[in-house]
Amino acid sequence: MTPAPENSSSNPREEPYRAIGLLADTYPNCPELQGAIRVAIQEAEVIVHNMLSTVAELRTQYNKTMPVGRLPPELLRMIFSYAIADGKTNAGIICISHVCTYWRACALQAPALWARILLNDPSGIKVFLERSRPMPLHIAYKASCKPVIATIRLITAEAHRLRTLKINIPEETGLGTILNRLKFPAPMLQELVVEDHEPLRPPRGHEAFPRPQEFSGVPSLRTLTLKSTPLPYIPTGPSSLVNLKILGLIPHPRDLFRLLENSPKLGFVRIRGTIDVESENDIHRVDLPNLKTLSIEVFPPNGIAHILSRLIMPASVSIYVRVSMDYEHTVYDAFPIENSVTPSSFGLGCFSGLRKMVLSWNMPFGLEVRAYRSTDDLHAPALYYKVEHIAAQPGHRFLADWPFDASQIDTLILCGDYFVGQAYGEHLEVESALWVEMLQSLPELKTLRAMSLLKSRACDLLEPLAAVELSDLLCPKLEALELFDIVPADREIAEKLYNIALHRGANSSGGTGTLRTVELFNAGDLKGFMAETVGLPDDCAVEILQE
Numbered sequence: 001m002t003p004a005p006e007n008s009s010s011n012p013r014e015e016p017y018r019a020i021g022l023l024a025d026t027y028p029n030c031p032e033l034q035g036a037i038r039v040a041i042q043e044a045e046v047i048v049h050n051m052l053s054t055v056a057e058l059r060t061q062y063n064k065t066m067p068v069g070r071l072p073p074e075l076l077r078m079i080f081s082y083a084i085a086d087g088k089t090n091a092g093i094i095c096i097s098h099v100c101t102y103w104r105a106c107a108l109q110a111p112a113l114w115a116r117i118l119l120n121d122p123s124g125i126k127v128f129l130e131r132s133r134p135m136p137l138h139i140a141y142k143a144s145c146k147p148v149i150a151t152i153r154l155i156t157a158e159a160h161r162l163r164t165l166k167i168n169i170p171e172e173t174g175l176g177t178i179l180n181r182l183k184f185p186a187p188m189l190q191e192l193v194v195e196d197h198e199p200l201r202p203p204r205g206h207e208a209f210p211r212p213q214e215f216s217g218v219p220s221l222r223t224l225t226l227k228s229t230p231l232p233y234i235p236t237g238p239s240s241l242v243n244l245k246i247l248g249l250i251p252h253p254r255d256l257f258r259l260l261e262n263s264p265k266l267g268f269v270r271i272r273g274t275i276d277v278e279s280e281n282d283i284h285r286v287d288l289p290n291l292k293t294l295s296i297e298v299f300p301p302n303g304i305a306h307i308l309s310r311l312i313m314p315a316s317v318s319i320y321v322r323v324s325m326d327y328e329h330t331v332y333d334a335f336p337i338e339n340s341v342t343p344s345s346f347g348l349g350c351f352s353g354l355r356k357m358v359l360s361w362n363m364p365f366g367l368e369v370r371a372y373r374s375t376d377d378l379h380a381p382a383l384y385y386k387v388e389h390i391a392a393q394p395g396h397r398f399l400a401d402w403p404f405d406a407s408q409i410d411t412l413i414l415c416g417d418y419f420v421g422q423a424y425g426e427h428l429e430v431e432s433a434l435w436v437e438m439l440q441s442l443p444e445l446k447t448l449r450a451m452s453l454l455k456s457r458a459c460d461l462l463e464p465l466a467a468v469e470l471s472d473l474l475c476p477k478l479e480a481l482e483l484f485d486i487v488p489a490d491r492e493i494a495e496k497l498y499n500i501a502l503h504r505g506a507n508s509s510g511g512t513g514t515l516r517t518v519e520l521f522n523a524g525d526l527k528g529f530m531a532e533t534v535g536l537p538d539d540c541a542v543e544i545l546q547e
Contacts, residue, residue, distance in 0.1 A: 060101050069102060076103070077110045090118050090128070111135045120144050122151040129158055136188055137161045142168040143178065152181045159186040166193040169229070179232045185217035192218070195227035212255055214262070231255060237262025244268070250275045250298070257310060260286045270295040275303035287312040297322040301333035309336075313350045321385035331387055331396065335403035348404040351383060355408060360415040361394050361428065369398060375411045375447075394430050400437040410446040410477075414461070416453040430457065436464045439474040446477055446514075451484040458486050458493055466499035478504060482519040501542040520546040 063069035071079075084092035093114065097107040107113055114131040117139045125141070137158060141151070155165070165186075169178055182194070215233035222240050228248035234255065235241060241263035250256060250273040260266065267290050275298050291313050298304050301323050313319075323334045335348070356372040358381075366388050370381040383404060387397075397403060417428070439445070450461060464470050465478070481500065486493060497518055504513030523546070 056101075063100050063102060069100075073106045073109070076106045077113065080107060080110070080113055084113065084116070088118065090116070090124075117141070122147065122154065125151060126154060129154065132161075134161065136163040138164040140164075140166040140168075142170070144170055149177065149181070152178060156181055156184045159184045160188070162186045162189045164191040165189060166191075167195070169194070169196045179230065182232050183215060183217070187217075188220055189218050190220050191223040191225075192221060193223075193225040193227075194229045194232070195225075196229045212251065231259065234259050234262060238265070239263045240265060242267050245270045247272045249273055250303075252276060253306065256307075257284065257286055260288065260311075264288065265290055267292045269293070271307065272297035274299050275306070277303050277306045285310055285312055289314060291317050293318045293320070295320040297324075299324050301325055301329050301331075302336075304334040305336050308348060315350050315352055317350060317382075318380070319348065319383050319385075323385060323387045325387065325389040325392075329389075331398065334385075334387075335397050348383065351404045353408050354382060354404065354406065356411040356413070357406065357409050358413040358415065359394075359398065361392070361398075361417075367392050367394060367398050369402070371404065371406075371409075393428055395434065399430065399434045400441060402441070406441055408444050409442050410444050411449075412442060412445055412447070413449045413451065414453070415451050416457055430460065432460050432463070435461050436470075436474070439464055442475055444477060445475040447480045447482070448475070448478060449482040449484065450486070453483075453486055455487060455490065455493065458483070459496065462493065462496040462500065466496045466503070468499075468503050477514055479514050480517045480519065481515065482521070483523050484521045486523045501544070505542040515542050517543045517545060520544070522547075 080093070080096055083096065084090075093107065097104045108131065111132045112135050114128045115135040115137050117125060117128045117132070117137065119125050119128065120142045122145060125139075129137075139155060139162065141155065143151070145151075152167075155162075167178065167182075179194070182192075212231040212233050214236045216236040218233075218235055220240055221235055223243040224235075224241060225243075225245040226247065226249070227245075230249055231246075231251040239262050242265055244259070244263065244266055245268075246256075247270070250271060251259070253275065256271075256275075260269075264287065266288050269288075269291065270293075272295075277300070288311060291311075294311075294313065294317060296304055296307060296319075298307065304321060304323060308321075321334070323331065325331075325333070351371070354371045354373060356375045356377065358368075358370040358372075360368040360370075366386055368386045369384070371383040372380075373382045448465075450458060453461070464474055465481075481497075483497075501515065501518060504515035
């Protein structure tokens with residue numbers, strides 16, 4: 001056999017193509033040659049297609065020999081559902097449907113796998129809507145790809161299947177147009193979230209948007225969240241709303257209270273933004289018997305009072321309030337002095353039986369009040385309010401004259417002038433009379449803990465407790481006094497502690513009180529100062545503990 005030349009092709013099929021290549025170099029502008037090349041291309045594409053089809057078929061047969069390729073469709077779909085359950089995009093199901101022919105067929109035959117739509121592309125949304133029929137829909141759509149209105153129309157055409165709808169509206173998209181499109185009957189809709197990237201500041205009275213009207217098309221709506229968007233409608237009452245969150249653009253007060261009044265099942269309410277308080281004295285009240293948590297961050301401060309004074313809440317509610325003030329405001333704007341005829345169930349009057357209170361002013365530009373139903377509670381206050389001001393001063397509504405019933409408080413914790421080694425309270429001025437007023441308001445107080453106080457502040461606090469003539473009037477049930485991080489701790493403070501122990505000790509000479517322990521932590525040698533300066537009597541029943 002004659003050996004083949006070294007430059008000869010090992011594949012006879014390549015010979016015609018080599019010949020065409022030689023002719024193309026020789027006759028570059030020949031029309032007949034160009035036609036022959038096009039025919040050769042088409043023939044080669046057919047060959048490639050057939051080869052790829054053969055490879056795909058062989059891979060399909062190979063997959064059938066693998067354990068994962070023999071799983072029943074029902075089990076495989078269950079695995080798919082777990083695989084995509086926590087995804088923030090639809091990439092999971094898209095990838096799964098492109099693994100192999102068997103997996104794709106299983107995925108396409110499971111509408112529930114396509115019912116959670118997290119896409120922005122209109123064509124992708126259309127495909128998912130078709131593949132998910134007839135399952136309930138959960139859609140999160142950012143209106144960033146045109147055509148936006150056509151996509152909204154595509155979604156609302158499936159309103160009868162909507163269970164969750166979250167729409168994010170960019171700045172350049174017409175907010176009013178989209179909101180009008182949202183007024184569609186959706187009998188299964190349980191959660192609606194509408195968010196605008198650009199916080200809007202409409203003219204006073206919300207003239208920029210029409211007043212919302214009652215709408216009966218969402219009877220199952222349980223969660224409504226609006227972020228910098230106006231209220232599209234008010235569900236007809238009594239509605240099924242349980243969770244309400246309004247951030248950035250608060251509806252007109254009349255519409256807000258109408259929404260609350262139509263939603264007696266509300267358990268969680270959060271309101272944050274600027275509100276236009278009505279000038280007329282509207283005494284209309286709204287009863288929220290199932291409310292568990294209320295969070296209010298409203299400016300101006302009198303908007304807080306306007307909301308709280310109109311709500312009737314259960315005693316088990318937890319309330320969080322953030323008061324932001326300008327120089328012209330006081331804390332009384334947020335928590336005004338209640339009229340004596342106002343029922344105790346309105347506003348913060350719903351609280352009774354509070355046991356522990358924490359007052360903190362060891363932070364820049366803020367005062368915090370935490371009140372707990374139990375002495376053992378650490379992280380879940382029944383009432384929390386923070387007053388923010390560039391020159392916030394501890395005064396009324398913070399150290400005394402609280403806007404809630406404090407008569408049952410038995411533990412008071414003061415966190416004062418220092419925080420993480422930095423002094424914040426040096427510039428603060430506290431009237432001495434406020435300490436007397438504070439202690440006089442706590443007849444059931446048993447434990448008083450003062451932390452991180454300047455010496456002058458500690459002296460002002462201890463002075464009324466050490467006075468003999470006030471021992472029966474101020475905290476007559478006091479059992480424990482705890483001092484942490486008093487700076488500086490010297491003989492003057494030690495003398496006041498001595499007088500407190502002497503006059504308030506349960507069984508000490510001349511003592512008629514209930515005080516049992518004085519605990520000192522990181523307070524220098526106060527115990528030594530007490531002993532060497534004035535000396536404690538041998539029969540003193542108050543135990544002095546120092547660490």
